[in-house]
Amino acid sequence: xxxxxxxxxALTLSGQLDLPTSADSVIGExxxxxxxxxxxxxxVGRASGHALLRSxxxxxxxxxxxxxxxxxxxxxxxxxxxxxxxxxxxxxxxxVDLSTREVSAEGGTFFQKxxxxxxxxxxxxxxxxxxxxxxxxxxxxxxxxxxxxxxxxEDNAYQVEPASFTASCGxxxxxxxxxxxxxxxxxxxxxxxxxxxxxxxxxDVPILWVPWISLPLQNRQSGLLMPEWAASGLSGFQLDLPLxxxxxxxxxxxxxxxxxxxxxxxxPGEGLLGTKGPRLAAEFRYAPAxxxxxxxxxxxxxxxxxxxxxxxPLVLVPEAQQRGLxxxxxxxxxxxxxxxxxxxADVTLYSDGFLFADxxxxxxxxxxxxxxxxxxxxxxxNEDHYAGLALAYRQDIRWGYPLLGEATLPPPTAPTDxxxxxxxxxxxxxxxLPTLRYAIPTxxxxxxxxxxxxxxxxxxxxxxxLLGDEGTDGVFWPLLPDADGTQGNGRFDPGERxxxxxxxxxxxxxxxxxxxxxxxxxxxxxxxxSLYLYEETRETRNRVYGMAGLLLNSELSRVFGTGASxxxxxxxxxxxxxxxxxxxxxxxxxxxxxxxxxxxQDGFFQGQVxxxxxxxxxxxxxxxxxxxxxxxxxxxxxERRMGETSGRLLAVMGPVTATATARFDLFTPNVEERxxxxxxxxxxxxxxxxxxxxxxGYERTLGSSEQVRRPIDMLLPPPLPASAPVSxxxxxxxxxxLGSRHVDHVLFGAGSRLPLGLGVRYDAEVFRRDxxxxxxxxxxxxxxxxxxxxxxxxxxxxxxxxxxxAPSNFDFGLLxxxxxxxxxGR
Numbered sequence: 138x139x140x141x142x143x144x145x146x147a148l149t150l151s152g153q154l155d156l157p158t159s160a161d162s163v164i165g166e167x168x169x170x171x172x173x174x175x176x177x178x179x180x181v182g183r184a185s186g187h188a189l190l191r192s193x194x195x196x197x198x199x200x201x202x203x204x205x206x207x208x209x210x211x212x213x214x215x216x217x218x219x220x221x222x223x224x225x226x227x228x229x230x231x232x233v234d235l236s237t238r239e240v241s242a243e244g245g246t247f248f249q250k251x252x253x254x255x256x257x258x259x260x261x262x263x264x265x266x267x268x269x270x271x272x273x274x275x276x277x278x279x280x281x282x283x284x285x286x287x288x289x290x291e292d293n294a295y296q297v298e299p300a301s302f303t304a305s306c307g308x309x310x311x312x313x314x315x316x317x318x319x320x321x322x323x324x325x326x327x328x329x330x331x332x333x334x335x336x337x338x339x340x341d342v343p344i345l346w347v348p349w350i351s352l353p354l355q356n357r358q359s360g361l362l363m364p365e366w367a368a369s370g371l372s373g374f375q376l377d378l379p380l381x382x383x384x385x386x387x388x389x390x391x392x393x394x395x396x397x398x399x400x401x402x403x404x405p406g407e408g409l410l411g412t413k414g415p416r417l418a419a420e421f422r423y424a425p426a427x428x429x430x431x432x433x434x435x436x437x438x439x440x441x442x443x444x445x446x447x448x449x450p451l452v453l454v455p456e457a458q459q460r461g462l463x464x465x466x467x468x469x470x471x472x473x474x475x476x477x478x479x480x481x482a483d484v485t486l487y488s489d490g491f492l493f494a495d496x497x498x499x500x501x502x503x504x505x506x507x508x509x510x511x512x513x514x515x516x517x518x519n520e521d522h523y524a525g526l527a528l529a530y531r532q533d534i535r536w537g538y539p540l541l542g543e544a545t546l547p548p549p550t551a552p553t554d555x556x557x558x559x560x561x562x563x564x565x566x567x568x569x570l571p572t573l574r575y576a577i578p579t580x581x582x583x584x585x586x587x588x589x590x591x592x593x594x595x596x597x598x599x600x601x602x603l604l605g606d607e608g609t610d611g612v613f614w615p616l617l618p619d620a621d622g623t624q625g626n627g628r629f630d631p632g633e634r635x636x637x638x639x640x641x642x643x644x645x646x647x648x649x650x651x652x653x654x655x656x657x658x659x660x661x662x663x664x665x666x667s668l669y670l671y672e673e674t675r676e677t678r679n680r681v682y683g684m685a686g687l688l689l690n691s692e693l694s695r696v697f698g699t700g701a702s703x704x705x706x707x708x709x710x711x712x713x714x715x716x717x718x719x720x721x722x723x724x725x726x727x728x729x730x731x732x733x734x735x736x737x738q739d740g741f742f743q744g745q746v747x748x749x750x751x752x753x754x755x756x757x758x759x760x761x762x763x764x765x766x767x768x769x770x771x772x773x774x775x776e777r778r779m780g781e782t783s784g785r786l787l788a789v790m791g792p793v794t795a796t797a798t799a800r801f802d803l804f805t806p807n808v809e810e811r812x813x814x815x816x817x818x819x820x821x822x823x824x825x826x827x828x829x830x831x832x833x834g835y836e837r838t839l840g841s842s843e844q845v846r847r848p849i850d851m852l853l854p855p856p857l858p859a860s861a862p863v864s865x866x867x868x869x870x871x872x873x874x875l876g877s878r879h880v881d882h883v884l885f886g887a888g889s890r891l892p893l894g895l896g897v898r899y900d901a902e903v904f905r906r907d908x909x910x911x912x913x914x915x916x917x918x919x920x921x922x923x924x925x926x927x928x929x930x931x932x933x934x935x936x937x938x939x940x941x942x943a944p945s946n947f948d949f950g951l952l953x954x955x956x957x958x959x960x961x962g963r
Contacts, residue, residue: 170202180206187265188213194255195221196262199231209235218269220258223250227269238289248273248281249326280304280354282324294325302330304354315339315932330354337953339925339934344953359383363953365393370946371411371495372397377418387425393418399442408445408453412463412495415439428473431482437464447537448615450491463488465496477519484511484530491537508533516574523576529569530600536615567597567605567634567729579647590644597729598636603673605634611727634727635673641732642666659688665850667722667732680722682736684850686715701755704763709749715852716742735850742775743852763789771853779804780853781813792822805856812837813857818884828891834884896924896935917941 173186183203184190190197190213200215214230228245250258253276261267261275280303287297300322303315319332331351337344353360362379369375377395384390399413416438424430440460446452468484486509487493493509508531516525532540572595579589599605607613608624609632615624623630645663652658662685669678690711697704717740728734752764765787771780786797800814818834846854881904888898902917924935938949 170204172202182206189263191259191263194259196259197231198262198267211235217245218262218267218272219247220255220262220272223253223255223258224248225250225258225262225272227272239286240288241286242284246281246283249279250276251279252276287324290323292325294323294328297322297324300324300332302332304352315927324354326354328354329358329360344934357383357386357389362391365395367948367950369411369948370400370941371948372413373400373411374398377416388421388423390422391418391420393420397438406453408443408449408451408457410450410491410495412438412440412442414441429471431468431470431472433466433468435464435466437462445491445537447490450494450537463492465492477517478515479518480515482513484513485509485532486511486540487532487534489537489539490532490534493534507535521577521580523574523578525574527569527572527574529572531568568600569595569597571596582646585648585650586646587649588644588646591642593641593732594638595641596636596638598672603636604629607633609633629673632727634729635671637672637727637729638670639732640666640668656689656691659690661686661688665735678722680720682717682720682740684715684717686713688713703755705753705760707751707753709751711747711749712744713747713852714742714744716740717850731849735848737855740775741773741851741853743780744772744774745780745852746770746772761789762787773853778856780856793819795819802857829887829889831887832884833886836882836884894926896922896926898922 169192170182170184170188170190172184172188175182175184175188177183181203183201185201188199188202190202196219197213198216198218199213202211202213204211211233212231217228217231219226219228219231224247226245226247228242230243231245232241234240258272258275261272282297282300282302284297284300287295290296298321300317300319302317302319302322302324316338317332317335318338319335321333322335323331329351330353331349333349334346335350336346347364351360359382360380362381365377365379367375375395375397377393379391379393382390382392395416395418397412397414397416400409400411402409416436418434418436420432420434422430422432440463442460443457444454444460445457446454465485465487468482470480470482472480474480511530511532513528514525516523516527518524572593574594575592577588577590579587582588605611605613606625606627606629608619609621609630610619611632611634613624623633629635643663643665645661647659647661650658662683664683665681667680669680671677688711690709692707692709694705694707697706717736719740720736720738747767747769749768750764750766751762753760754763755761765785767783767785769783771782772778773780781800781802783800784798786795788795795818797817798814799812799816802811802813814837816834816836818832820832821830823829823831848854883903884900885903886898886900888896890896898921900918900920902919904917918939918941920937920939922935922937924933926933933952933954935952936949937952938947940947
């Protein structure tokens with residue numbers, strides 16, 4: 138920056154300043170040199186005492202100044218202050234050599250101004266009492282740098298040797314908490330900054346060194362971004378070098394070549410998770426118009442690890458070869474088409490089912506390890522109705538089957554080897570291709586009556602063919618195929634799912650009556666009609682049932698206090714009854730989704746009693762919830778049993794927030810675990826402004842909660858099965874016993890953000906699970922994060938490390954975010 142400022146000024150003055158013999162001022166045609174004392178000695182002009190050299194929008198101030206016309210060298214020393222066309226700087230001494238176009242500086246800092254006119258800077262610098270601090274605080278600073286010398290190049294860029302560069306973002310230019318130092322740099326104002334042998338320093342501690350780097354000096358400019366690197370137990374050390382390409386105001390492309398160095402198996406001949414080899418990622422982003430945006434992301438890798446059995450990632454296939462080309466991609470699109478029409482797509486595809494586990498470092502306990510959904514929707518929505526067309530695809534990621542093509546399983550190495558049993562059948566991937574949905578929300582009809590209707594036409598089928606071929610049990614499980622050999626035999630057997638189309642219609646009518654302002658009564662009637670067409674057997678089925686219900690609810694409230702300190706307490710009791718007398722039709726269809734499982738064949742008659750309480754207080758223009766207590770009890774009148782009892786609690790007491798949820802099965806006989814779900818959490822902001830916060834959580838689950846198990850049209854689910862006996866003297870190794878045992882899960886975290894900008898956070902995850910003894914306690918994951926962020930948020934450095942269960946074992950990375958320059962690391 139100093140070179141740009143000084144040289145611009147020097148070129149402006151060169152050839153325009155003729156020094157007269159006056160002893161009190163030096164005046165040229167377009168520039169003036171003044172001071173308390175000004176003299177001419179031969180071809181050298183001198184000024185001292187508030188020396189000021191001014192030409193147009195350029196001003197140079199110093200205690201003393203000289204200019205040699207023969208050598209074309211200008212020297213300013215003592216409290217040097219400089220502005221020129223929006224550029225500013227200060228130094229102890231400046232020397233400009235116009236013949237070589239070089240500038241030397243001692244103790245100088247130079248910066249480019251924004252948000253202030255050049256004339257305002259000139260007026261400020263012309264004042265005798267103007268200071269360097271006042272100059273830096275006027276307007277904003279785009280960037281700053283220091284150097285001992287630089288040279289002006291033909292393309293108006295500067296060759297700086299050495300360079301100390303800082304991209305300003307609101308921080309004080311005197312702040313040197315971070316900077317980039319380099320042996321040399323080429324600076325093109327408003328374009329790019331290229332550094333040779335640069336080192337990123339934080340508090341003068343070297344953090345990162347690269348041989349060469351080029352950084353943009355403005356937003357959305359093509360060029361290399363910060364390198365990204367990471368390390369994990371899955372794929373070892375990984376390095377990517379992103380290249381950002383601007384394709385106009387609304388489009389950009391990032392291409393990132395990289396390499397994963399991989400991990401080695403513990404024992405030779407074993408398979409393992411993770412990848413190894415060269416890879417290439419590309420991300421295309423677009424936002425061409427308001428209401429339209431999206432991105433397409435793709436990564437390909439030439440995986441050098443050995444091929445595995447698709448049923449077990451830890452077992453190699455015989456004569457295993459390299460896995461070869463693999464990849465995965467994302468497509469996201471959102472668009473407002475106008476007149477109430479909208480479009481949205483969320484697509485995620487993997488070249489094979491194992492690739493998700495190969496690239497995701499996470500504890501297996503917390504991961505939903507079943508399938509990856511992809512959807513595309515076109516819909517019209519307004520206050521009166523919703524109409525939409527949806528396509529859905531679900532990729533099974535439990536097994537290592539390829540997305541396209543077939544994978545033939547090798548023969549078992551031994552008759553008793555359960556990991557290699559199976560055949561060449563692929564998992565059935567049932568897709569919604571397509572689903573048409575039309576809905577009218579609740580609208581007034583006449584009098585107290587309101588009504589709504591939902592209509593859905595869907596076709597669910599395997600991606601290729603009409604048959605799931607799961608076997609007579611209707612479940613695809615290649616590790617344990619059906620004993621009768623029907624799984625994967627290529628023909629339809631009773632119990633297997635097949636491609637089918639379904640038309641589902643559900644109208645509903647409600648009537649609401651207010652009884653004296655104390656009780657609200659809402660009876661309702663609904664009918665669900667489902668028509669099925671099965672494409673393999675060419676049969677049709679009809680399923681219909683009527684539903685009647687009654688909801689009684691009320692609300693009692695009282696306000697304590699007045700004004701801003703007022704607190705409102707509400708009590709909301711409710712009773713709901715719901716019944717389906719019977720389901721009519723040709724039998725229950727194979728279950729594909731929640732609509733098929735909505736109601737059992739014999740119908741139901743259920744009730745639910747709830748008591749809900751809330752405590753609210755004023756907060757600004759709205760309200761803030763201080764407490765909540767919900768208690769719900771279900772009753773199944775048809776089966777003559779009580780359902781689960783559930784409760785939820787929320788309490789806010791100053792800096793402490795506590796929540797709890799519990800479900801009890803108190804009435805089902807022969808059930809060992811009565812507490813089917815318990816979760817609790819507490820967060821304590823120990824010190825204000827995030828100086829110290831602590832949080833803890835606990836969860837105990839048994840299979841699934843009542844809400845998860847309840848079909849969509851029922852108030853209660855069927856009871857959980859009786860506890861399976863534990864064999865082998867208390868062993869939990871068999872799946873039946875393990876499925877009836879609860880899992881305890883504990884979370885703990887603590888974090889602090891000090892006034893200096895230093896942040897530290899620790900999180901731990903502990904759970905109790907089998908496999909050999911049901912009471913084994915294991916630490917599932919531990920994560921430690923250390924970060925530093927200055928008060929002006931110019932940059933953030935974060936280092937994190939995580940200990941994970943096998944096969945990941947560990948994962949760590951470094952994140953460095955610099956304003957206007959991007960993010961480095963992972």
